[in-house]
Amino acid sequence: MTEAPQDLRDIVKGTIDGIIGFVETEVIPLEQKHKDILADERKLFGADGKLVPEIREAREKVRSKSGKAGYWAMFSSQSIGGGGLPVPVSIYVQEALYRKYGPGHLLMGWANGFITTPLIGSFVDGPSHMFTRASEAIRTDVVPSVIAGEKTVCFALTEPDAGSDLWNLKCKARKEGNEWVINGTKQWITNSPYADYAAVFAVTNEEMFAQHKGGTTGFLVDTRQPGVDTSTIFPIIGHVSSDCGSIILEDVRVKEDYILGDVDQGFQLSMMGISEGRLGYAGGCLGLAEWALDRSIEYAKERKTFGRPLAEHQAIQWMLADSAIEIFNAKYTALRTAELVEEYQPSGRVPIKEISIVKAYVMEMAGRVCDRAIQIHGAMGLSNEMGLEEALRIARTWRIPDGTSEMQRRTIAGRLLRGDVVF
Template sequence: MTATREEIHDLAKATLDGLFQFIDNEVVPLEEKFRDVLADERKLFRDDGLLIDEVAEARLSVRKMSAEAGFYAMFAPESIGGGGLPSLANVLILEALYRKYGPGRLFIGWSNAFLGSAVIASFIDGPSHMLTSITDAVRSELLPAVLAGEKTVCFGLTEPNAGSDVWGLQTKAVRDGDEWVINGTKQWITNAPYADHAAIFAVTDQELAAQHKGGISAFLVDAVAPGYAADTVLPIMGHVASDCGMITLDDVRVSHDRMLGEEGQGFQIGMLGISEGRLMIAGGCTGMAEWALDRSLEYVKERKTFGKTLSEHQAIQFMLAESAMDIFSAKQTTLRTAELVDEAPTTGRIPVKEISIAKAFSVEGCERVLDRAIQIHGGMGLSTEMKFQEGFRIARTLRIPDGTAEIQRRTIARQLLRGDVVF
């Protein structure tokens, strides 16, 4: 029996009570311990762009503690040992998490150079729906450590010459008996520098791929496999490093039972992860926008100019109102989309258009709210202390991964033109 909307709201609330307690008791003290290092990326990263060892170890310990407390894999399906929380609970939890803690947290959520979270796994670094199709043998070999947060994965789709245009992949996998031999290069892969396993998408049938009719398969490759290298970190906007890296595959051999799903199903497997990611981004961005508006509302009541508090100036009031308009619209869109995702097994309708609307609108709305928060705070808004500039950079960054703003609009338009005009 599927849970009602009210039951899912109650479930999310109960989960959040425990999650906040866990974060406040176990994670916030760690962030405090590393406060100086976290505030200066020149101290946070080694010369090769990797995190300094003690912070990398702390991140691992947060993952393990969160797994033990039952939070790390809570969004992964039950069939692979995850918590199986529905999409609606997923977005409610992320929204509340980002509203409470805001941006700039290394272990809790997105910080300026890190798009993943050590507390909650997603398809870019941990257990997710993408792993439901692995064989029993691989399941018992790999999954326990991934579910426990001891080992991580990454999602290797994008390449130097294939980003939005997934069908343009150049990485190839050729069958050789019970094995596949993979050659190619992956770029902008989150968590690649740290991952123990990579979901690698490769062309297995060039003709079908050229016709956009399949021909792409997904493989779970070990980072220690001969010919596999992920030693280049790619800095992103305004940072000295990031979680993103390159992967090169030079005659990497992987056994056939490491294929995710069936041969030629790579595109569908990838979309399982990406769709989940789009909604998680929508939930997180809505929460981050709420965090920024909360801070702005506090500030405008305190700060005085021309003998009045900022809250008494109409220009400031309008900015607050416009942010509320953005947040309410993003939140309702995201929650409703999550409900549609949860109802899909019954209705048979995958809300493709709505997922794109939720991702695009929430990210762009969040960027506008962060921009207004900076403006409302004047010089303080730009100070690194306030973290608005970090939130703004995160929101700006998120217009690119999991489908750019233009690709979301392309998807929405294609659905409309196919006759999907249900709102």
């Protein structure tokens, strides 16, 4: 990969400096104010599994200010009012944030079981690329508030019987007059407890669906309307709660034009923005791994055993070196793939194989680096104080959502066997 062009480097630097300044002035003081609640999950969540009002308000405040400052929607398409920043910038920005702050910053997300952040909207909670294909009604009524960070969305595709195998969806929508009526259950939906709107994917043409030729449609559902139940929240990976829950839809009526994309082409639409989203999350994972390596280097220099710093023991040096090798590989794999996304965009092509390689490799790499960091820290690595165990939990979580590691390998192998063997 060649070095990033000067104008891109300027955008990256300006964006990183700006957002770190924003975090320091708008986020850190709020975290300080609520530090007692943030430090104890029993205080953080109410009996309903939702964040307590103080923290919800704080997150809303951050999101709204981030919207006004232009960070919340900076990676969304300009055609819907977003900042339209190039995909490589999202990798650099997320990397910088997670390297600097690590896990454990609830208001920034990725901590205590959360994977959304009120700082930057993503395809699971904010102004997704899907909105570029929304009807005029949605673009007028909904998109401006989502771009501004006043309202949030969730992406409701997975169901109890359909995760990797989406051809097993059971949620259905039928047309009645000038409305659609939706019935079904969505599960493991990030931001479902808080979202104002849900992008719900339902089967609309049984015949096409049975032949795996389409047959699903994306609808925008107002989560406050009758028939929508978002009260179930799942505790995840040792946490008391999370931001991930289910959505039960019973005879939910949606206006005819509250559709995202074309009727019966929902799966195509659901992939929009996922590529960019996966690469942005990869940037976050990369930053998290770098943060864990930074902590490991510091500790290895400081902690002494057998009369010498850990850093002088070859076994420890090798762990540091192995992490550096993997981080370097992961970083340039992700950045080159982001360049390909940009290069291919005018032709409508997507570097599918490469995005799957990034999703599988970077998330797995982060797990290995965090695990080594814990090993280097000994018992200290396991203490909740260091944040390393939280980093490992985050990295571990990421091998499942947004396409498991196995599904990525399935995609990669499928592409190879169809002749896509260029690297």
